[in-house]
Amino acid sequence: MAKHYLKLGAILQKLLYSRRMNVSELARKTKVPTPTIHRIVTGKSTRPYRSSLVPIADYFNISVDQLLGEEALPEVNSNSNSLAGHIPIKNIPVIPWDELKVKDDIEIDCKKVVPFLGEISEHGFATVLPDTSMEPMFVQNSILIIDPKSEISDRNFILALLGPNHIPVLRQILNDADHKYIKAINSDLCELQMRLLTDKDKILGKLLESRVNFSQ
Secondary structure, three states, rough: OOEEEEEEEHHHHHHHHHOOOHHHHHHHHHOOOHHHHHHOOOOOOOOOOHHHHHHHHHHHHHHHHHHHOOOOOOOEOOOOOEEEEEEEEEEEEEOHHHHHHHHOOOOOOOOOOOEEEEEEEOEEEEEEEOOOOOOOOOOOOOOOEEEEEOOOOOOOEEEEEOOOOOOEEEEEEEEEEEEEEEEEEOOOHHHHHHOOOOOOEEEEEEEOOOOOOOOO
């Protein structure tokens, strides 16, 4: 029977975190299909083809055995304030999804924080995606790192409040001349796939990073 590599998903998630990358970025860098990487990160694929593992291992400058958990990963020089000696680590507050609509009015509990590796404004925050609207790229219960001050470009992912009821959503933004549209990428939600942004909507910030929460 073929061996299952149960550490693979957690190791790849750690490597993505160390580079401040998401699944789609790694797919572009390695030419490995996004769904393939997504299945590995979420633990749904524990026996992927070697042809998928080699470019991922090469990108992170490790061996396939290290990626699979058969050998230890190289040590990373770190201290309490930095990784690799120069990249800042910041603790950012976690805001519950149902409190995003009143984000500016709530008193943020600084005890609920997650570490973030890299540059983020002092207004950055995290939340947890409660639905499947952005699968397969962003799974339900993913931790989202949002920066309200980061510049938003075409095809970025954003957190927004929609309509007068301020319904929070994670969506991809698409620019078309003077119009901006938002899109859900789950193919099962055809009725939600494209929507024009209006002056009744509010963009809370740009998605910098997503993490799979394996505890859920």
